[in-house]
Amino acid sequence: MPERRVVTGRSQNPRERFAEELRRLRTERGESLRQLGEQLGWDASLFGKMESGETMGGPEVVEALDTHYGLPGLLIAMWEIAMGDVTRFKEQYQRYMGYEAKAVSLWQYSVGAPPGLLQTPAYAREILAAGGIRGVELDQQVEARMSRRKLLEGPSSPAFRVILSEAVLRTQLSDPNDWRGQLEHLAEAAERPKIKLQIVPFSAGPHSLTNTDVMFLRMPNGTTMAYPENDLRGELIEESSRVEQLQLRYDSMRDLALPLAESRKFITRVLEEVPCEPST
Structure with a gap:
């Protein structure tokens, strides 16, 4: 019987687990974020944000990472599970907003x-931007928060x-x-x-x-x-x-x-x- 792989201590949250796996794969290869970006053609900062959990990236970049690390389909599957978790979080937040109004x-x-509920427009804009929100989406979220x-x-x-x-x-x-x-x-x-x-x-x-x-x-x-x-x-x-x-x-x-x-x-x-x- 093959030895059972021990995963104790690793995050059980799908989004955090995905970020952990990206960090592990890169560090085990001895690659820097800059080197990874140069090889795959994306800005190194994107991979840094994915490894910190700040962003999930898109299917194209995850597929490229899947191929780069020789893990056909594994990272894509982890990404899809994590994105499902994000979707559930958004649905839960929408429920919270409905309760808050009542x-x-x-x-x-x-x-x-x-x-x-007590933030000014300037404060909301800066803190949302610090979380990586930009452009039209930033304007929309500031407006929603002010409402x-x-x-x-x-x-x-x-x-x-x-x-x-x-x-x-x-x-x-x-x-x-x-x-x-x-x-x-x-x-x-x-x-x-x-x-x-x-x-x-x-x-x-x-x-x-x-x-x-x-x-x-x-x-x-x-x-x-x-x-x-x-x-x-x-x-x-x-x-x-x-x-x-x-x-x-x-x-x-x-x-x-x-x-x-x-x-x-x-x-x-x-x-x-x-x-x-x-x-x-």
């Missing part, structure tokens, strides 16, 4: 960026409690004026009667949600669901026991946050540190 209350913790902000407007808007890590207030945009605009928007949002905004300072130390963004949605029927996410993906959780586990983590983290008034003062102090620069 929620009677929302509460969120953000690790490194303001929640989309979501209307959810917090008007008498029927849901109550929204948002807790931000101090890192959100320290990770600046490239343009100081755009960054000032984002901080001013957060300060203004903190004054709205239906928005409760708090800050978890660095001095609070590690906590139960140190590396996890999460949004909770309370629905009209009384049920609650959660949507934890990172830069690459999110997961809509409807199972009550899993939602409760995340809620306990959220409550534990909230105990470390500054009170509402102190949080507003904290944002104002950070805002005062931003230099005023003339617009060009």
Whole structure:
């Protein structure tokens, strides 16, 4: 009987597993990204983004890699499985958006960026572009994100409690004026009667949600669901026991946050540190 191949320790996520395999194949050959790009006729940066999971590439480039490594059909099959996983993620996100529009209350913790509902157009554009989105798609996604902000407007808007890590207030945009605009928007949002905004300072130390963004949605029927996410993906959780586990983590983290008034003062102090620069 042939020896069984051990895969323990490798990612079980199809997209991450595909990226791992691309890195492994190239490094075992001793090729640099530049050499790979020269041999296959694509820019080396594309292969770097594929190996980091930032992009999946297209069928043509995956087929070329399949041939290059002498693995007829294997990489194409892995790519198709991973793309199916991406499709499921998009469908799940669309379901989340539908629930968000109907929620009677929302509460969120953000690790490194303001929640989309509180982002300015300039902030949304820069953070989306940092994720590799360009051109018309970038314009469309910025517009879509800005349209979501209307959810917090008007008498029927849901109550929204948002807790931000101090890192959100320290990770600046490239343009100081755009960054000032984002901080001013957060300060203004903190004054709205239906928005409760708090800050978890660095001095609070590690906590139960140190590396996890999460949004909770309370629905009209009384049920609650959660949507934890990172830069690459999110997961809509409807199972009550899993939602409760995340809620306990959220409550534990909230105990470390500054009170509402102190949080507003904290944002104002950070805002005062931003230099005023003339617009060009």
